[in-house]
Structures are given as structure tokens and as C-alpha cells.
Amino acid sequence: MSEHDNRSGCPFAFAAAKPSRRGLLTGLAAFGGLTIDGSLSADAAVRPHRPIDAAASGRHRLRFHGRHQAGVVTPQQAHGMVVAFDVLATSRDELQEMFKRLTERIRFLMHGGTPEAIDPKFPPPDSGIVGPVIQPDDLSITASVGASLFDGRFGLAARKPRQLVAMAGFPNDSLQEELCHGDLMLQICASGADTVIHALRDIIKTTPDQLAVRWMQDGFLPVEPLSFGHAPAQPTPRNLLGFKDGTANLRSTDPELMDRHVWVKPGSDEPRWAAGGTYQVVRIIRQFVERWDRTPLQEQEGIIGRDKATGAPLGRSREHDDPAYASDPKGLRIPLDAHIRLANPRTTETASSLLLRRGYNYSRSVTASGQLDMGLLFVCFQADLESGFLAVQRRLNGEPLEEYINPVGGGYFFVLPGVATDAGYLADGLLTPQT
Amino acid sequence: MKLSLSVSAAGFALLGACGVASAASVIAPADLVAPIADYKIYVAGEVDALVKATHDFTEAVKAGDLAKAQALYAPTRVHYERIEPVADQFSDLDKSIDVRADDFAAKEADPNFTGFHRIEYGLYAKKSTDALGPLADKLLADVTELQSRIQGLTLPPGKVVGGAAELVEEIAKTKISGEEDRYSRTDLWDFKANVDGARQIVSLLQPLTSKANAKLQTRLDDNFTKVEAILTKYSTAGDGFESYDALSKKDRTALRGPVTALAEDLSKLRGVLGVK
């Protein structure tokens, strides 16, 4: 069985009943980086490890190789985390080294396997938190880059994606510098929270002088482990305001839709290397949930524009019914400033602002005043930042929902195109463009 | 203070008792005797200097000479920070000498908050030597007690070799963030003292490390050099350092790479040299 059958346009592979030869080789390569003597050099001897039989685990292996990275159109796993890093490289060569190592680790982690048993005199190379056999567990690690990577350090300014800038605050934002921006962003998602943390710790441990964590935020969603289309469709998960979130999202299983709204296409006005990538927006949006819970239901529903229990547009009966704004020009049924109406007025002029949302709920702690610090880790992807997120957010500025939310962090990033083959690495097109 | 250093006899006894893994390692247990003896001399020198400097420092505090006491605070501490892995083996003393207000529910107001940082709080946050007399006496008594306890201490090879990693872990945990000397902002003095202490151990072991894993030694040297180069930018006349607040964000980030790489590499040093 081949690792992946792409006829369906499905972005991930089923677990191979037997480990594929290619997967095995990938694993071997991935394990070449860290030798028993603690050498961190890339010239380390290749050490074997056993690839695992993922089918037996009940969870799956997502495909690393492809035109696009995993974690964008991939159905959402139950746990997600975004981690922003400062890149510590001081030259283009060091930057390339970092991306090669990162690629090697992501390949290994998404594939899974058994790390070589280590000499007990040395610190174990693996944290061990998922046990001696690393399961793929639907893991995806999606790498994207921030505008700061294109500053003077690496001479990449001319290759910056056209619209990539540092995120500026919107009127309702209270951005905290220590929760914003970054040279590199990793979005790590899996069915288990432990798998996510395991992957993060592996990457931190194997890139000690290459990457420094700047900030991170983890999140969760009430969804089952990925079913790969075999189980009945999952119900729409709810956010921490109690509303179904994702009802009217773009269908990520429709490749044509994704090509139109999400992926940067070859021949666009973006730099050539960027084709196959996408703009990623990350926003940490705190929700004032105590206050929300003290708000009358009809007001909550008017603010969102949907029925809280069913998720149906107000005045309609089923979740996926059309809100039919044309029949409600005065906003008697769905207020004109309802979140969904502003976010997507569903007119021909606003069709260009469709975007793919892929956020998580988060819960952190309590604030100094003893209120819950929780909210939405908003993530969205679009081929055009300006006509996507920026246009939608501008329409949302001043919406009644703002009274209950406060964005505090995040950033704009560009998801690197996928790695096509074993020979490739993340950012190879950016660092060594073909002429 | 004079440390009795019957190197060979004591050294071998200590190696026998304290588990030196053998077999696979290219380093023979006896190879470690000389570097460990040298390290004891270093520790003895630092603890002597600590007692002497603390004497002068506490005298200034008790004399009510705020400016002098402030000037002597950081240069006194460095002797403690250089040998922290040895000194903190006495947890009672480590607590009374070097505890931070964070460890108490009542923070600075807690009566058990003593030692360097309590005096630092008086000198820099309150800008006064008032009521610091008894704290000064206690600090001097504590470091003197430390000196005498170190005299009788056997140093297992694993503790010495592992001490380098311990010092760098200290840096990674609280020195980079500037949480150590929050009232005086003299963190970079401590930072450098931790680096010095770690480098001392690494230098003494260098012939052995080079033999066991030359690449590791090269990387250690490179990363120490990188850290020192950044710290040097902030040095002032007479071995001093600028305020932690002067440390640019860029340099703080740049320090994290070599410091974390040192922590990873030093965590393997015991394994490489075959000591437990």
C-alpha cells in the first residue's frame, strides 16, 4: 500500500498497515541528527529506529510530504498549540541549517517511531512523555514565517510575501508585546494534548541554539479523534461563549474552494517560492465569559446572529440554512451588526473575503481581578491577507460582540509551501530559489 | 582558609566511594583526580574571598554607609555565584544566604527573608541601611559557617562535573530573565559569575573532554565565547557590569541560543567522562 492516495485530494494519509519503505527511510533520515555522544551536528551518523504500525493504534498518520503543509485543510484535531519563536541564526547558512533540522524533526514526529534506546549515562534524547513508542496520533506541525524574518539579517527582504507585515492593533485590541509576532510560528495539532507537548519539547530540545520560544498558546476543541471521513460527520464544536463555531466555515475538503480562497497560486503576484503557501492569522482573543453568562439569551443571539442551541441563523430552523439576508434588509430577524452578518454579508462584492477558520478554545488562568482568563485562539488562513482577514476584521470593528472580547496577542505569518519529497526541506524554495 | 589537599590519597578514596562508571569511557577514574583537586583549590579561594568581601560589605551596611554598601553588593555576591553548585549543597545556608522574596507568601515582609537579597531590598528599594544591622551580622555568620562546612566537604566527581551544567541551568532559569537581583539590577554580575564558575570546571576538565569527545569541547568553547562576547558589551571599568535594564532585547534573545546549547551539551558531560 502506498503511503498516500491523492485522488481524493485528501491532505493526509491513512496509516499504512505495514510501514512503507518511504516512511521507513524518512524515519531513518530523521533520526540521523542526534547521536549518542550528544553531538548536535548534522554530520551525525545515521542511527536506525523502528517505525511503528500506526493502524494498530487507532489513530492516524498525517502526510508530511505534499504540495501543501498539513494542518491547514486538515480536519481539526482535538488539541492545538501555536508557538512563536525568535530565530537565533545569524547567517543565511545557519538559517538553512535550522530549517533542515526542523524539517527532519517534523518528518520524524509526524511519522512516529521508536527512538533508539539510549545509554543510561546520558540524558534520554526523547522526553518519554508519550511512552517508548511515539504514535503519529494525527499530529500535524505547520511552519510559517513572520515579517521579521525578512528584515536585514538574512538578506531576504526582496523575497518577502507581498502582504506580510507585523500585525498592528485594531481599535478593540490590547496587544501585549510579549504575546505578539515572531520570526517563526509552529502550529502543532494532534488528537492528544500529550502528543502536542511531546512534539514541542522535541523541537525545543533539538534546536537549542537555533530557536528561542517567544510565546505560546494552547487550545482545545470538543471533537473526536480524526475519522478520515469514514465516521459520520462530526457535530460543529462550540466555543466558550456556548455557540457553535465553524458552521459557515469554508469546506476544507473541497480542493477547488481551497485553491480559490486559501492557497497562493503559481503565477500570482506573490514571490514565486510562495506558491502553495497561505497567509496565517493568529489572534489570542480573550472572552469576558462571566459577563457573557450574565447577558440575556436574546441579546447573545442577536450579537452573534444565530440560535444558541441549534446554531441556525435567527429566524431559520436548521444550522446550515441560509441566513437569507436579502429577505431581511432592515435586520429585523438578524441584526445588521450581528457578528455573522458583518463577518460575511454574503454579497457578490464580499465573496472575495472568504477565509478558512481553524481556531481553538483556550483557558489559561484567572486574572488579577479573579475573572476567568479564557477565550478563542483564533486562527485563519487565506491566499490574500488584505481581502481576507483584514477586510473581515475591518467590517467587524465596532461590532456589539466587542463588549465581550479583547484581542491581546497573535501575529501574521506566511505558511511555507509543502515539502514535496524526502530531499526537500521547509523554506528551500525561499532560501534557494530556482532562477 | 587552607584546604588540606592530600590530593592523591583523598582523591582516590573519593573516587572509589562516589561511583565512577568505567568500562566504556576512555577516561580512567584516576584521570579525574587532578582536575577535581584543582577545583577544590578554586572553591577554597572563592569561599575565602566571599568571607572577606562579605566582611567589608556588611561593615559598610552597619556603618550606615549606603553608597559604599551599594557599591560592594554585587562584587561580593559573585564569589557565591561562582561556586553555587557547591554552596547550595547546604540547603539551610543556601536559603538564608541567597533566598528571594518569591519564596515567601508575604514576600519582602516575611521575617524569614534574610541574606543578600533582603539586604539588597533595603539598600536599593528602600534606599536605606536602617534596620539592616542584624541581617548583616547574620549574613556574615552564615558565609563563615559555609566556609567551615566546605572545608570538610568531599566533592564527588559527578558533583563537580555536573556543577557546570547546574550553573548554566541557573542562568537559563533566572539570570536571562533578570529575576535574580531585581532591586539593584546587578543581574549581569551574577550572570557572569555563573558563567565563570561553569567555565572553570569545563577548563579543568578540558584535556579529558577533548580526548573523549573533541567536538563537544569545541562546541562548549564556542558557546562560552559567544556568551562572553555579549556580556563584554555591558562590562564597565573594574570588572563591573551595567544594569540589567541596559541589556537590549536583541542581546537577551541572542544569549538564549548559546546558553541553551551549553545546557544541552553540559548535560552530557557526565556521560562523556563516565562519571555518575
Ligand code: HEM
Ligand atoms: C472571540 C471572538 C469570536 C467569536 C466568539 C466568534 C464567534 C463566531 C460564531 C459563533 C460564528 C457563527 C458560526 C460559524 O459560522 O462559524 C462565527 C462566524 C464567523 N466568524 Fe467569528 N468569532 C470571533 C471572532 C472572529 C474573527 C476575529 C473573525 C475574522 C476577522 C471572525 C470571522 C467569522 C466569520 C467569517 C464567520 C462566518 C460568517 C458566515 O459566513 O456566515 N470571527 N463567529
